[in-house]
């Protein structure tokens with residue numbers, strides 16, 4: 050038996066006074082607990098293996114959080130990450146867990162999904178928080194609050210970026226990189242017809258006691274004709290002196306009016322948003338299943354690109370692949386960690402995106418000119434634009450492919466060779482060597498998906514169940530790992 054033990058509530062939330070709205074949001078936050086399939090209580094023939102872990106605060110993804118106290122709590126988590134040692138911790142004996150501060154905004158989408166799920170016989174437990182997971186030979190058991198338990202054949206861990214199960218799997222390892230995002234949705238933008246996917250106008254600057262290169266994103270919001278969402282984000286290697294989220298938000302209020310050519314006095318703020326996105330390079334990526342009967346999904350699996358915070362987009366891109374694969378694993382009873390790991394296989398296109406994050410993180414010690422990051426971005430985008438839509442579009446939609454990437458790098462080297470020494474200084478030789486490995490694998494996966502896939506596919510139906518399942522997952526890994534799932 051494997052026990053993943055989650056105890057809810059620590060002092061942080063208890064000491065906070067909540068208004069009714071906050072309390073309502075809190076209960077909404079705690080309600081994501083889906084039971085895929087229940088069965089008789091598990092046998093008692095368990096192997097006593099106990100894993101426990103500690104986490105003090107979690108928060109949700111889409112839409113982020115927007116209360117000041119939640120921001121302070123997230124800043125606390127961020128400071129802990131920044132000051133943590135890189136030493137890998139032993140799995141802890143106990144852990145505590147606070148439920149995330151999470152705002153469900155896409156109400157309509159959730160409603161449609163919920164109705165479909167329940168119409169197919171699914172059962173939803175709203176207001177339930179998972180406090181522990183026990184894994185037996187023939188079942189996995191979820192412990193819910195109020196002493197309730199739920200037994201199932203497979204648990205899908207969709208507890209986001211700060212999933213306590215993931216934290217346990219990664220043994221509390223400090224992330225290699227983080228994208229911090231702050232922003233708001235506000236009413237009153239008279240000029241609201243264009244979008245920026247990534248925009249940068251300033252040099253790397255001091256925020257708090259560290260350097261940060263600030264990037265922007267802006268787009269019209271669906272809630273009204275003059276409503277606009279604007280984000281400011283930065284890539285950081287977590288260090289004790291890294292800027293706090295609150296400091297970044299202060300910077301945002303100063304710089305956003307200049308960026309959007311508006312005055313804050315003319316805007317009615319609808320929501321303030323912020324989040325941190327962790328990226329761990331060491332180890333496999335996305336995260337392979339570490340336990341039988343537990344599969345990570347969405348942000349918890351690390352399937353999102355380290356460059357963008359478009360985790361929802363990548364979650365939907367993999368939805369079809371994953372739902373088919375999970376269906377087959379369930380049907381053929383292939384629920385051990387080996388077979389589940391085939392559903393979260395190594396994807397070289399994701400791993401090679403790490404270089405871009407590194408290149409866009411401002412570092413004082415790298416000794417590159419202060420306009421290096423803007424220059425690099427400009428040169429890259431200019432090259433991609435010259436190479437046309439087949440190169441530019443997938444990249445803008447977070448899909449890295451071998452051909453477009455090789456062409457872009459080639460053109461950058463030809464048109465701006467003088468930038469290459471600064472790239473070496475900025476990212477460092479070890480990262481470049483590691484990246485070269487992923488880039489080669491990207492080429493190899495592209496080759497396999499293009500030429501080996503049709504051959505394998507022709508004899509797939511003749512294979513026995515286990516081999517067929519493995520080969521299907523391999524074909525998907527080649528295709529998705531090479532970004533060939535992209536459709537323009």
Ligand SMILES: Cc1cc2nc3c(=O)[nH]c(=O)nc-3n(C[C@H](O)[C@H](O)[C@H](O)COP(=O)(O)OP(=O)(O)OC[C@H]3O[C@@H](n4cnc5c(N)ncnc54)[C@H](O)[C@@H]3O)c2cc1C
Nearest residue numbers: 078109110111113178179208209324347348359360361362
């Ligand atoms: C400010 C901001 C802007 C973003 N913009 C975009 C964008 O433009 N495009 C895009 O594609 N993505 C965007 N994202 C990212 C996107 O929101 C996430 O990638 C996506 O929400 C991930 O979904 P998920 O279900 O994997 O995890 P989450 O949305 O984080 O959901 C995790 C869920 O698990 C629940 N949970 C955690 N612990 C427990 C527990 N113990 N018991 C019960 N439930 C628990 C939480 O309450 C939460 O509901 C943005 C995120 C932020 C913060």
